Amino acid sequence: MGLTRRRFIRTAGRLTAAVVGYHLLPVSSLASENGPLVGVVKSSNHLEALRSAVEMFGSMKNFVSKGDRVLLKPNISWDRRPEQAANTNPDLVREVVKMCFDAGAKSVKVLDRTCNNATRCYDRSGIADAAREAGADVSFVSESRFKEVPIPEGKILKSWPVYREFLRADKYISMPVLKHHSMAVVSGGVKNSMGLIGGDRGTIHRDFPDKITDINTVLKPAFTILDATKVLIRNGPQGGSLDDVKIFDTVIAGIDVVAIDSVGASVMGESATTMPYLLKASERGLGEHDLEKIKIQRAELG
Amino acid sequence: MTLRRASQLLLLFLFLFLFLYSKYPIKGPYTVDLFFKIDPLVALLASLAARDWISDLTWALPVLGLAIILGRFFCGWICPLGATIDISRRYLRKRKLSPKPSRRGMWFKYTVLVFLAVAAMFSVGFFWFFDPISLLLRSMTLFIYPIFAFGTSSLLDTASYIPVLEDPALDLLDWLKTWALPVHDPLFLKSLLVALIFLSIIIVERYSSRFWCRFVCPLGALFGLFSGKSLLRRRVSEDCNECGKCQRSCRMMAIAADPVKTCNSECILCMDCAEVCPENAISYGFRGRAESDTVLDLPRRRLIFSSLAGLVGAGAMGVAVVDRARASRAIRPPGALLEDEFIDKCIRCYACVRACSTSGDCLHPTLAETGIEGLLTPAASMRIGYCEYNCNLCGTVCPTGAIHELDMEDKKKRRMGLADFDRNRCIPWASGDDCIVCEEHCPLPDKAIKFESREINVVGKGPKLVKLPYVRRDLCTGCGICETKCPVKGRAAILVTRDEEERWTGGTDGF
Secondary structure: OHHHHHHHHHHHHHHHHHHHOOOOOOOOOOOOOOOOEEEEEEOOOHHHHHHHHHHOOOOHHHOOOOOOEEEEEEOOOOOOOHHHOOOOOHHHHHHHHHHHHHOOOOEEEEOOOOOOOHHHHHHHOOHHHHHHHOOOEEOOOOOOOEEEEEOOOOOOOOEEEEEHHHHHOOEEEEEOEEEEEOOOEEEOHHHHHHHHEOOOHHHHHOOHHHHHHHHHHHOOOOEEEEEEEEEEOOOOOOOOOHHHEEEEEEEEEEOOHHHHHHHHHHHOOOOHHHOHHHHHHHHOOOOOOOHHHOEEEEEEOO | OOHHHHHHHHHHHHHHHHHHHOOOOOOOOOOHHHHHHHOHHHHHHHHHHHOOOOHHHOOHHHHHHHHHHHOOHHHHHHOHHHHHHHHHHHHHOOOOOOOOOOOOOOOHHHHHHHHHHHHHHOOOOOHHHHOHHHHHHHHHHHHHHHHHHHHHHHHHHHHOOOHHHHHHHHHHHHHHHHHOOOOOOOOOOOOHHHHHHHHHHHHHHHOOOOHHHHHHOHHHHHHHHHHOOOOOEEEEOOOOOOOOHHHHHOOOOOEOOOOOEEOOOOOOOOOHHHHHOOOOOEEEEOOOOOEEOOOOOOOHHHHHHHHHHHHHHHHHHHHOOOOHHHHOOOEOOOOEEOHHHHHHHOOOOOHHHHHHHOOOOOEEEOOOOOOHHHOOOEEEOOOOOOOOOOOOHHHHHOOOOOEOOOOHHHHOOOOOOEEEEOOOOOHHHHHOOOOOHHHHHOOOOOOOEEEEEEEEEEOOOEEEEEEEEEEOOOOOOOOOHHHHHOOOOOOOOEEEEOOOOOOEOOOOOOO
């Protein structure tokens, strides 16, 4: 029964997209009746943790259909090595690429608009190599390939340049890494969408809560996998010292990005109540921040 | 395809390949500055100007010594600028035999050499301007490669808007960007001067073959000085019927009025004359009839005049005014020598600029910011790029040691300068809104920008709790990423200056 409803909603979403004229990625509303589901799995075997977290939502086939062009966006922002935990864990990225292909994806594109020099980031994070090993198309963000997109629900931002590959993709899967962030307190899924937008991103920091919510009303992922295997707990978002990295061995997954960030923050010992952007996003209906109202399914594997 | 042409093409391709390969990550010694190892002009004059023998370039001396045996083979078989000039001439100039060649003025390059040597004796380097390898590399970095990259990516980007071409064009562009093109198009301001000089050298080929090599090139002149009595040379047998075909085909006009005579200091061993000789009378070897001629027409007055010019030129540099305000914002690469020594040793080859453009992209040409003596030396412009924390490519590729190659752990600690807030422009300080993009990007594990959450009274808004950033001067290394990423429009609200910069002196700890 759930399957039929899901298919109906997805088809309705596609029709809406066709009417509007550009790709609005459909969001599966699998868990909207009971409060958003967020899976939290801990295991020293990271791939097992990942698979188990995805299984709580059925399988990747519920998000990726046969013949889909998938845009997978990890965090590749910084010129740091994997053990410094500033970027997404490359082993997880490789595995998610495989999962997408197993679910029937025609192509999986992996990219990010980095903060440091892109060649260095892609190389030293290990993500370019890992993604290519699984057959993904890894490419650099091209400055000329952004398209100004209207933000109908925007409070402050009425439009913003968005990357063309996002607009061409059938599905967008977000793979942020959980970490400390001086301005935002915690960086997770909501902030991950910053890597697909053009323009002067520094200006987004001013009135950040509303602006990041505006952006996220357009950049909605079908599924989010939050990497909390190694977490930068100080001096984020890029750190540098291994003393600032704490091993959590955890993978968090879900559809509600706000809920995922709230759960992620609690794993780090932070709370959504200290994070203005999360409260604002929740207030504006982007998702649920209140841990009481989120259906958290936990598992700890041996 | 003769052996000589093959050699020219091979070396030109090697130059281009090494150029493309001189980018992050540099693995091994395969970078374009290798070409300076066989450039005796730079080895001698840079060492002279800096009063310090550049040991990395020692092998250039035997190359010069080879001219005693092989003549001016470098110009005809090795020099990549020579190869570029020859290839351009093939397309610019119809292959007609030139009328009776004139050899007037070919002494000029020797006076150029004297001028440069005298200036270098007074510690002023002008030779970089005239050195062909430096010139070609500079032109590649600032002009040729950016045009090629920009042109290709624009073409493919535009093509991708045609629906049927969208996927193949974008896939091709992505592939090129991964392997051959820069990720973002490098566009250099101030490259016009370099572009004009390079284009002039090429365009003049339409009117006069190997113009640069015959009249201007001091490296050619240097080789010429050693080639006059070369063992390997053009030899003309008794079969010569004095038809003069060889004279008209000689691109260097090295054959005298009497076609049996060769001016060895001008002959670059291209061997075209041997190819066109209808009697097969010409050969190149160690034995056989050879009579020599000379263009080395250097009466004393020419020598004195060019020496004086060198002296005056060097002196003029000493009285030139430096705009201290602008100079303090011209940050030198990490590991750079003290300013005077840096300017003496820098040959403006732009190997560092090329490498940096594939990394942080802060190094750019200067014009008069550091004084006229520092003309075209590279300096960091932190609004365009910054110095990547984990990078020291510039020191790795610098052929003369003007930028000392720092050990990576050392480089991360050394100051290029210091960052400083302009609190009148900084968003949190001036308007009470949150920002701290600078703090976010500071790469030091113990960040050099910290902040205090304070309640400040904002005019027109009342009390507001805001994160106020400040610089920790004891931690900052002046890398400039804060200035690059600062969202304030126009001049950034945090600026890097040469305050407290550390330069390599080779002292106890090197600094």
